[in-house]
Amino acid sequence: MTLQAITWKPVKIDYNILSGSVDGLIGIQECTDYSLQNIKKGSKRRSISDEGMQIKKKKTSRSRNKKNNILLEKESLTPSTCGTTNGVSEVEETIHKVEKDLTNLESWNSYGLPESILAGLKELKFCQPTLIQSLTLPSAILGRRNILGAAETGSGKTLAFGLPILTGILNIKEKSINETVPQDQSDSDESDFDNAEENGMGCVRIINNVDIEETHRNKPLYALILTPTRELAMQVKAHLAAVAKYTGIQIAVVVGGMAAVKQERILSKGPEIVVATPGRLWELIQQGNPHLSQIDNIKYLAIDETDRMLERGHFQELHDLLDRINMEDSKRKERQYFVFSATLTLVHELPNYLKNKRKIKRSKNIEEMDASQKLQKIVDMLGISNPKVVDVTEGKGTSETLTECRITCDIDKKDYYVYYFLKKHPGRTLIFCNSIGCVKRLAALLSILDCHPLPIHASMQQRQRLKNLERFRDNENSILVATDVAARGLDIPHVEHVLHYQTPRTSEGYVHRSGRTARASRQGITVLLIEPNELPNYLKLCRTLGKGEDLPNFPVQENLLNAVKKRVNLARELDKLQLHVRKANSEAGWFQKAAEDMDILVDDFSSKDDTDEIQKHKKIAELKRKQLATLLATPIFPSGFSGKYPLLSNSKLSFDGNIKVENAVEVMKSAMEADNKNKKKNIPLFKPKKKVSKNESGNVGLKKISFNLGKKKNTKVRGKKK
Ligand SMILES: Nc1ncnc2c1ncn2[C@@H]1O[C@H](COP(=O)(O)OP(=O)(O)OP(=O)(O)O)[C@@H](O)[C@H]1O
Numbered sequence: 001m002t003l004q005a006i007t008w009k010p011v012k013i014d015y016n017i018l019s020g021s022v023d024g025l026i027g028i029q030e031c032t033d034y035s036l037q038n039i040k041k042g043s044k045r046r047s048i049s050d051e052g053m054q055i056k057k058k059k060t061s062r063s064r065n066k067k068n069n070i071l072l073e074k075e076s077l078t079p080s081t082c083g084t085t086n087g088v089s090e091v092e093e094t095i096h097k098v099e100k101d102l103t104n105l106e107s108w109n110s111y112g113l114p115e116s117i118l119a120g121l122k123e124l125k126f127c128q129p130t131l132i133q134s135l136t137l138p139s140a141i142l143g144r145r146n147i148l149g150a151a152e153t154g155s156g157k158t159l160a161f162g163l164p165i166l167t168g169i170l171n172i173k174e175k176s177i178n179e180t181v182p183q184d185q186s187d188s189d190e191s192d193f194d195n196a197e198e199n200g201m202g203c204v205r206i207i208n209n210v211d212i213e214e215t216h217r218n219k220p221l222y223a224l225i226l227t228p229t230r231e232l233a234m235q236v237k238a239h240l241a242a243v244a245k246y247t248g249i250q251i252a253v254v255v256g257g258m259a260a261v262k263q264e265r266i267l268s269k270g271p272e273i274v275v276a277t278p279g280r281l282w283e284l285i286q287q288g289n290p291h292l293s294q295i296d297n298i299k300y301l302a303i304d305e306t307d308r309m310l311e312r313g314h315f316q317e318l319h320d321l322l323d324r325i326n327m328e329d330s331k332r333k334e335r336q337y338f339v340f341s342a343t344l345t346l347v348h349e350l351p352n353y354l355k356n357k358r359k360i361k362r363s364k365n366i367e368e369m370d371a372s373q374k375l376q377k378i379v380d381m382l383g384i385s386n387p388k389v390v391d392v393t394e395g396k397g398t399s400e401t402l403t404e405c406r407i408t409c410d411i412d413k414k415d416y417y418v419y420y421f422l423k424k425h426p427g428r429t430l431i432f433c434n435s436i437g438c439v440k441r442l443a444a445l446l447s448i449l450d451c452h453p454l455p456i457h458a459s460m461q462q463r464q465r466l467k468n469l470e471r472f473r474d475n476e477n478s479i480l481v482a483t484d485v486a487a488r489g490l491d492i493p494h495v496e497h498v499l500h501y502q503t504p505r506t507s508e509g510y511v512h513r514s515g516r517t518a519r520a521s522r523q524g525i526t527v528l529l530i531e532p533n534e535l536p537n538y539l540k541l542c543r544t545l546g547k548g549e550d551l552p553n554f555p556v557q558e559n560l561l562n563a564v565k566k567r568v569n570l571a572r573e574l575d576k577l578q579l580h581v582r583k584a585n586s587e588a589g590w591f592q593k594a595a596e597d598m599d600i601l602v603d604d605f606s607s608k609d610d611t612d613e614i615q616k617h618k619k620i621a622e623l624k625r626k627q628l629a630t631l632l633a634t635p636i637f638p639s640g641f642s643g644k645y646p647l648l649s650n651s652k653l654s655f656d657g658n659i660k661v662e663n664a665v666e667v668m669k670s671a672m673e674a675d676n677k678n679k680k681k682n683i684p685l686f687k688p689k690k691k692v693s694k695n696e697s698g699n700v701g702l703k704k705i706s707f708n709l710g711k712k713k714n715t716k717v718r719g720k721k722k
Pocket residue numbers: 125126127128129130133151152153154155156157158159341342488489490491515519520
């Protein structure tokens with residue numbers, strides 16, 4: 001078979017992207033018109049995989065000649081579909097659609113992606129690469145460079161390393177088939193396949209169990225992708241599997257919290273790619289899992305959220321794994337590495353207590369680093385040589401479409417603001433807390449308030465974690481209350497709001513938490529709830545992320561807070577009573593069990609007072625529950641209330657039909673616009689006042705709190721411990 005090129009056109013690309021990556025490269029040209037001569041049946045190029053074969057054959061003919069392809073589509077139309085609708089022929093419509101599809105895929109053409117992958121991208125309707133993908137794919141695929149990539153959250157980093165890995169594996173497999181199958185045999189196989197198709201026959205292969213086991217035992221492991229959380233591992237697997245649908249490449253997940261036996265069974269099938277969290281993977285390797293025993297042979301290693309994975313004191317298993325994988329220098333040099341995170345190049349100042357020279361001397365390893373030093377450290381740790389660095393974060397890591405703001409209040413008023421926000425601005429909302437205890441408390445409170453929150457934290461059973469994520473995905477008004485276990489990487493479509501119930505401890509934490517919204521060019525809002533003790537951390541965060549002095553204040557309609565407080569206060573009381581009852585019950589249960597163990601009659605020891613106490617609590621709780629139920633049955637914000645902020649065009653009627661709810665992003669944007677117009681300054685962070693007002697009906701913001709940075713004595717505000 002020969003390919004006769006008739007027209008070549010230069011492809012416009014940014015050659016900086018390829019600089020140093022492909023030796024001797026002077027340009028890339030595209031063959032825009034060509035013919036096939038002496039076509040022998042079958043082409044070696046089709047050997048991507050058994051599963052991908054049929055698709056590949058169709059796509060190959062389609063993309064080789066656009067005109068032929070359109071004709072082919074025309075011919076396949078039955079006479080009944082060739083009519084004219086609204087003056088436009090359906091044939092023309094089809095041609096237009098096919099042309100559009102092909103045009104769409106052309107954006108991916110210059111990266112050397114196999115057609116089976118293009119088919120996957122097309123099915124996902126990914127018409128063109130994102131910025132980070134277009135900047136990394138040429139060097140990664142054509143230049144086989146190691147990549148250090150930093151791009152904002154939700155910008156498509158998974159495919160920036162996923163596509164080169166899938167492409168590389170297909171190329172290796174194709175090469176090995178070409179090397180092992182003799183020319184004649186390969187041709188005759190192809191002929192058989194083609195003949196079978198032409199004759200309308202299927203291609204049948206009989207495989208028995210022994211063959212399957214033998215095949216799996218010999219299957220190589222090509223790539224390992226490591227993630228910090230189980231949920232992220234599963235998501236990455238699902239994402240890559242969707243793109244790899246027509247490639248025949250198998251991908252497995254290895255994570256903790258799931259039956260090890262099941263994971264061993266999956267591994268026994270010999271997946272080419274393993275996506276894993278370090279702990280369980282290391283455990284299985286140490287147990288001598290046969291498929292994982294080739295871990296040092298992998299050709300591709302990707303570490304997602306690398307900065308988190310390599311953090312001091314985290315993932316000791318990762319270091320063990322790296323030692324094992326990089327055992328042989330020659331294999332390490334052959335391997336391609338991908339290191340990605342939104343905060344890979346984010347640097348920040350040392351905490352104040354470490355700035356003290358004496359202390360720094362004691363902890364020698366802790367020092368302030370700039371971005372290149374940080375990257376160098378990662379490169380050294382992973383043993384990577386000559387990496388290509390692509391950083392498009394401009395030092396912030398958050399998306400352009402993210403609206404950022406804050407609400408400042410006293411610690412015990414945070415619950416009011418959270419409930420206010422949820423009622424006033426319904427939509428899929430993720431609330432982050434700094435501890436498991438805080439998640440539990442807030443979820444219990446919101447549950448009493450009928451908000452149906454879904455908690456997620458590390459001490460929950462894995463199955464429950466996944467179930468709650470699933471429910472969060474399925475309901476557009478759902479609320480997820482999470483620790484930072486949900487902060488990194490999770491790609492849940494249409495998360496509208498992220499609330500930081502507590503200020504994140506690090507700037508990285510803020511970037512990743514906030515990045516759960518405003519993904520893939522969608523709009524989203526992130527709101528920090530700040531209490532006085534969190535101010536130093538908040539200000540540091542603003543400095544590190546270049547936010548200037550302060551974030552804008554989220555507008556709250558003060559006249560609506562009274563109704564909010566009534567409900568929240570009642571819910572808090574109810575929560576407290578329920579806690580007493582639960583505690584007393586569990587103590588009674590323990591007492592009874594101990595008595596039974598000692599063969600003692602429980603009645604003899606039961607304390608009547610305790611029972612009365614429980615009974616009393618139960619009665620009061622019942623009363624409060626009824627009161628709250630009555631309140632919750634009436635609209636929280638009565639119809640026709642006069643709001644400070646005009647209702648916006650995209651306001652929608654709430655589920656109870658009485659109140660208008662507003663899009664939080666729009667509310668914030670118009671408030672910012674109004675402030676800009678009036679040259680109004682943001683509500684000051686520090687407005688010293690002698691006393692904290694007892695009147696809670698007004699703005700519970702900073703106007704009433706004495707903040708005095710630097711004077712530690714005054715910054716403490718008594719409140720409920722979270
Ligand atoms: N080329 C593309 N065209 C359209 N959508 C895309 C493309 N590439 C990825 N996406 C989609 O964009 C979303 C975000 O992608 P991804 O999860 O890879 O982001 P990320 O940069 O890894 O985010 P994070 O930093 O939060 O982990 C996903 O829903 C993904 O399916």
